[in-house]
Amino acid sequence: MIGLVDYGGGNLASVSNALDFLGAPWRQVRCAADLLATDAAVFPGVGAAGSAMNRLRSSGLDQGLLEFLRSGRPYLGICLGLQLLFQHSAEDDSPCLGFLEGEVVRLTTAEKLPHVGWNTVAVARPIPILDELDGAYFYFTHSYAVQPSNQRLVGADTDYGGRFVSVIARAPVFGVQFHPERSGRDGLRLLAQFCALAAARMPANAG
C-alpha cells in the first residue's frame, strides 16, 4: 500500500488519479501513525514551503516523515515534496525536514519565473525510476530548486537558462522537481517504475 501524504495544503487528485490509472493501491495519510503503516509514500507537495512546514509540524507529520525516510522504505517527493527533504528553503526563509543536506534556492536564470512548461531531464546515472527516461520531457511549474551539498545525490538536471537539479536519488528515497502525474506517457512511466519499487519493498542499500 502506497501512502499519499495529505498535509491539507496540496491537491491530491492528479496523483491519485494517476495511481488509479496504473492500478497501484494507495491511501491518503494525514498523521504519522498512518504514514508509518504504509510500505511506500508519495508526497505531492504544492504551495509554499513555510506554510507546508507549519502544517506538517502541527499534525506531527514532520517527525513521521523523518522516521519513514530513515526506515528505508520507497519515497517519492514531488515538487515541494522534494524540496522539503532538505535543510532550509529560501522560500519563506523556512527550515525544512533536514533529511538531506543542502538548500532550496530561487532559480538563477535570465528567463521568466516561474519556470512553467515542458522541459527535458539529463539523467546523471542509472536510477530505477528514470529507466529509459533520459532526455524525456516533463511538466514543471516552480521558482525554486534544490542544491544538495552532496553532488552524488543528483539523479538528473535540467537547463532553464542555467542548469538546476531536477531529480534527487538516494534510493529508495527519490524526489522530482517536475510533476510526473501531469507529464503524459513519460510521467506515467516514472510513476509505474516507482510503484514497482514500492511493490517490491526495495531495501535501503541500493543507492
Place this chain on the structure above:
Amino acid sequence: MLAKRIIPCLDVARGRVVKGRHFRNLLDQGDPVQMAAVYAASGADELVFLDIEATVEGRDTLIDLVTEVARQVFIPLTVGGGVRTTEDIRVLLRAGADKVSVQTAAVADPHLVEAAASLFGSQCVVVAIDAQRRGQGWEVLTHGARIPTGLEAVAWARELSRLGAGELLVTSVDADGTKGGYDLALTAAIADSVRIPVIASGGAGGPADLVAVLTEGRADAALAASIFHSGRWTVTGVKAELEAAGVPVRR
C-alpha cells in the same frame, strides 16, 4: 530547453464540445472526454476547457466533465468560464483542474486574482484577456467579448502580473475565428511587458500561424481550436511543422 506549448482549446456547453464562442449558433463538435484523450495521445502539451455558457445549472456538468477528464488524461488541464469566486476555483481544482482561468470576474474585482494566488498559488491562476484593437493599443473586453471595459490591455496585463497571475491567456477578438493568423503585435506587446508566460489565442489557421506567434509574437504557448477540431491538423502534424521551423517542441 523549455518547449513551446501547443494547447487545444475545447469550448464546452452542456457537457459537449461546441464551436461558436462569440456567436449564437453552437455547432456540436464532439464528446469532450474522448476528444481530450485523442489530443493528449497526439502530443497536446496541455488542454483548456472553457464553459462558454457558464450557467449555474451547467456548473455541475462541467465539474463532472473535469473529474472524468482528469481520470483519463495526464497532462495539465486549465478550466475556465464563469469563474467568479475563490470557492469556484477551489471546486474546479478539487475536481482535477490544474489551473483555473478567470476573466470577467478579474476585471470586476482584481482582488480575486490576488486572493486566488495566495490561497492556491500563482501556478494555478490563469487570467484570460480578450483584447480588441483601438488605434495604437488594445482595449480589454469582458462578458464573452461583448462589453468594453476602458482598460488598456498591456497595462492590464502588467497589473495582473503584479497581482499574482501565473499565466495570461491573451485572445485577439479581431483575429478570433478568422483563421487569418494570431495578432502578433498584441501578443508581443504583452509578452514583452510581463515576466509570466503568455498563451496566444485567436486566429490560428495553420502551423505557419503558430510558428509566427511563438517566434515573432514571443508567446510561450499557442492555443488553437478549430484547426484541431475540424481534423485538418493533428497536434503531431503541427509539431512536426514547428520543429522544422526551429521552434522547440516536446516530441
